[in-house]
Every structure is written in C-alpha cells, then in structure tokens.
C-alpha cells in the first residue's frame with residue numbers, strides 16, 4: 361500500500377501540491393487527472409523522491425519513506441518509468457534492459473552461479489524486449505530509437521525492476537498509433553495480475569475510462585475528487601476543473617459529497633494570504 365498524507369510542496373510562494381492525502385492499494389489502477397499545471401507530475405516527483413516535500417508524508421507499506429532518496433524508494437519496490445535521461449544512449453536496447461534486470465537480481469559469489477545468473481538475466485531481458493515489441497530492434501542503440509520506441513524501452517526497464525508499485529506518467533505521450541496499444545496492453549496485463557499498485561497520469565480520457573478502477577483529480581495542487589470513474593467523471597467538480605479552468609465554489613453539490621467520491625470541500629480560487 362502506498363499512501364500520501366497531506367503531501368505538500370511550495371516553490372517560493374506557489375503551492376504546487378497542496379496537502380494531498382491519498383491511498384493506493386494493490387490490485388488497483390488509479391488514474392491521476394487534472395488540467396495542465398494541476399500538479400500531477402510534481403505529485404509523482406514527490407512520491408518517487410525526485411522532489412523533497414515541504415511537508416506531509418509518503419508511506420509505503422506503512423513505512424515512512426518521506427526522507428528517503430529516489431534510489432532507496434526504488435529498492436523498496438516503488439517503480440517509476442525511467443526518464444529518457446536515464447537510458448544509456450550508447451548501449452543497445454537489449455543491454456539497457458539487461459542492466460535493469462541485473463540491478464534487480466543479486467549475483468552469487470561463486471563463478472557457476474554468476475554464469476547461471478547472467479544467462480537468466482539475458483533471457484529475462486530478451487523476454488522483456490519482446491514483450492514491448494522491440495525484438496527486431498534489440499541490437500539498435502537506444503539513442504537511435506524513435507521517441508515511441510524509447511518510451512517502450514522505458515517500460516521494459518521499469519518492468520525489469522519488478523516493482524510492487526508502478527508509476528506511469530503519460531506513458532503513451534508522443535507515440536504513434538501503432539505503439540500506443542503495445543504499451544496499453546502491457547499496463548492491462550500488469551493490472552490483470554491483481555497484485556500491483558498502479559498509478560497513471562493520463563490526459564486521454566478514453567484511456568482513463570477503460571483502465572482506471574479509481575480516479576483522483578488534482579486542481580491547483582489540491583485533490584478535488586477521488587472515487588469511482590463514472591462518479592468522478594460525472595461530478596460537477598471535474599466538469600468545472602476541465603471545462604471552466606476555474607476551481608469550483610466552496611459549496612459542493614450533494615452528489616459528490618456522497619461516497620464513494622471524496623471531494624475536498626474547501627476547493628476555491630487561491631488567494632495570496634492562503635499559503636503565506
């Protein structure tokens with residue numbers, strides 16, 4: 361279980377993520393949606409450890425990991441899709457994935473077990489490269505791949521780490537129509553396993569509708585709705601956040617006060633004195 365408690369970050373006077381409290385349980389895919397600048401990527405950065413919270417906590421299986429660096433969180437099973445900058449551009453697709461598999465496995469000290477381990481590592485890397493439909497490019501340099509293939513490589517490397525929590529930030533952005541189904545199928549397959557906690561930042565609402573078990577809506581850094589997809593999409597708060605650009609007024613409609621959609625009643629336009 362991944363949890364954030366009143367997670368907050370300020371950049372100067374701007375509160376980019378504002379006291380966001382959410383729980384993400386295994387076997388559930390949660391889509392995090394919201395207009396541009398809502399704080400989705402910043403929230404991801406706080407959860408994965410790329411940014412340090414101003415206040416609030418991040419808990420993984422009950423352990424407070426707020427002070428831990430990103431690498432320690434990865435070690436604990438928090439997996440965020442590799443950024444392009446983390447790929448080795450001058451290594452091949454297969455070599456990149458092999459390194460990711462290797463970082464997950466422990467090699468024995470005896471030569472025999474090292475050899476066996478390397479063989480298993482390479483087999484697993486090949487399997488992952490096939491799964492993301494890069495089999496015919498296994499020997500191509502990562503740097504030479506078109507954008508869509510690089511993103512598929514990122515997903516293969518993430519899967520190589522076998523995390524318990526998968527964090528995807530717009531995984532199909534910039535992909536060709538042929539590549540999109542490959543990545544969505546992989547996410548579907550992860551979801552079908554039923555034991556992974558999956559967080560997905562996604563702008564494409566058709567993808568969200570199909571994949572999400574739950575939707576969290578961020579607006580101006582605040583969590584303004586959290587619940588079942590049909591209820592959240594139908595709620596006034598979402599309609600306003602997406603269509604109006606302005607946050608809804610303080611009094612929420614009775615519809616979204618009822619469970620299972622949780623909304624934050626104090627959602628309103630920010631004023632300068634709100635955050636010091």
Ligand SMILES: Nc1ncnc2c1ncn2[C@@H]1O[C@H](COP(=O)(O)OP(=O)(O)OP(=O)(O)O)[C@@H](O)[C@H]1O
Nearest residue numbers: 371374375376394395396397398399400401402403
């Ligand atoms: N390092 C930073 N310094 C100052 N402001 C920042 C920084 N990072 C993000 N912000 C601001 O925080 C807010 C939230 O940005 P963020 O990128 O998290 O939004 P988003 O919901 O992911 O948007 P998009 O959908 O466009 O990717 C924005 O106003 C952004 O300008």
